[in-house]
Amino acid sequence: MPEIIVKPKDALSESRQAIYQAVELSRRAAATMWEAIENIWDQKGTAREKRFKRLQAWCSGNSPDIEIFRKYLGVSNGKYLPGGPFLSYKELKKVRRKVGWLKNKLLQETLRFKIRNGDATAYNLWFLTRIVICPAFFDQTKIEKASTIIHELMHDYPIVHGKSIFNLKDYKKCFCCEEAVQFAIDQPCKARRCAYNYEFLAQEIMLAHAME
Numbered sequence: 001m002p003e004i005i006v007k008p009k010d011a012l013s014e015s016r017q018a019i020y021q022a023v024e025l026s027r028r029a030a031a032t033m034w035e036a037i038e039n040i041w042d043q044k045g046t047a048r049e050k051r052f053k054r055l056q057a058w059c060s061g062n063s064p065d066i067e068i069f070r071k072y073l074g075v076s077n078g079k080y081l082p083g084g085p086f087l088s089y090k091e092l093k094k095v096r097r098k099v100g101w102l103k104n105k106l107l108q109e110t111l112r113f114k115i116r117n118g119d120a121t122a123y124n125l126w127f128l129t130r131i132v133i134c135p136a137f138f139d140q141t142k143i144e145k146a147s148t149i150i151h152e153l154m155h156d157y158p159i160v161h162g163k164s165i166f167n168l169k170d171y172k173k174c175f176c177c178e179e180a181v182q183f184a185i186d187q188p189c190k191a192r193r194c195a196y197n198y199e200f201l202a203q204e205i206m207l208a209h210a211m212e
Contacts, residue, residue, distance in 0.1 A: 001027075005112045018138055019113055022145035023106070026153075028211055029146060029202045030103040036065035036205075037096050051089050058092055064208060069095070072180055072201040074188025095192060098157055102198070105153055122148050124155040143206045151199035174200070 004023055006016045040057035043050040058066060059075050073095060076087055112130035121136045131152045137145060174180040174196035181200075184191040191197045205211075 002108060003110045005110060007112075007114045011115050015115055015133075015138060018145065019115075019133060021142065022149050023111060025142060025146035025206065025211055026149045026202070027106045029150065029206050030099070030106045032065070032205055032209055032211075033069075033099050033202065034103040036063060036069065037099050039063065040066060041096065055087060055089060055092060059087055065205060068201060068204045068208065071204070072177075072184050072197045073192045074184040076188050091189065091192065098154075098192075098198075101157055102150065102153060105156065122152050124152040129156075142212055143203055146206065146211075147199045147203040150202045151195045154195040154198045176200075177203070 004020055006019055040054055040061060040063065043053040043057075045053065057063070058070070074087075113133050114125075114130050115133045118132065118134040119136075120132075120134050121140070122134060123132050124130075125132055131149065137148060140148065174183055174194065177200040180191070180194075180197045183194065184197060
């Protein structure tokens with residue numbers, strides 16, 4: 001596995017261990033999320049038939065994990081057509097690309113953390129390629145710690161929270177899973193660009209698979 005760097009070097013061993021454990025749990029969550037997406041991607045037929053089957057599996061499939069995806073990322077482009085909600089294949093590919101990017105980020109790249117005082121739980125200094133961990137982080141459950149790391153990593157993806165890292169017009173704070181679910185209903189395209197929705201998606205995936 002790639003290296004996990006925690007600074008300062010003299011940080012308490014319990015704090016360092018909590019971060020290591022959270023990263024390991026987030027890796028398991030990301031791998032499970034990717035497996036769920038790949039299961040609906042593995043279809044047979046012509047290119048057109050595969051596209052249709054993938055969309056069908058996303059919008060109406062009975063996979064428990066995909067049901068969680070639909071809950072937090074929506075089943076439409078915000079418009080409805082005869083026969084039910086409509087999700088474009090382009091939007092579905094974006095979800096797959098983001099989940100694949102997250103998995104690779106966690107499983108293949110060096111992760112850097114810095115422990116410091118602050119009012120936040122954690123925040124992402126993307127320009128320094130590190131996540132800052134604040135005291136409130138250590139008061140969270142194991143699953144919450146792991147999902148917080150996933151949230152902060154998603155800020156590194158160029159179109160999360162907006163069309164580019166410099167455009168935050170789609171930013172929305174969802175302080176609980178209910179708000180994230182409602183956001184996915186009201187504005188599904190924006191929900192698929194929101195780090196909070198991926199955070200709560202990951203939490204529910206971990207709970208569903210008893211990842212403690």
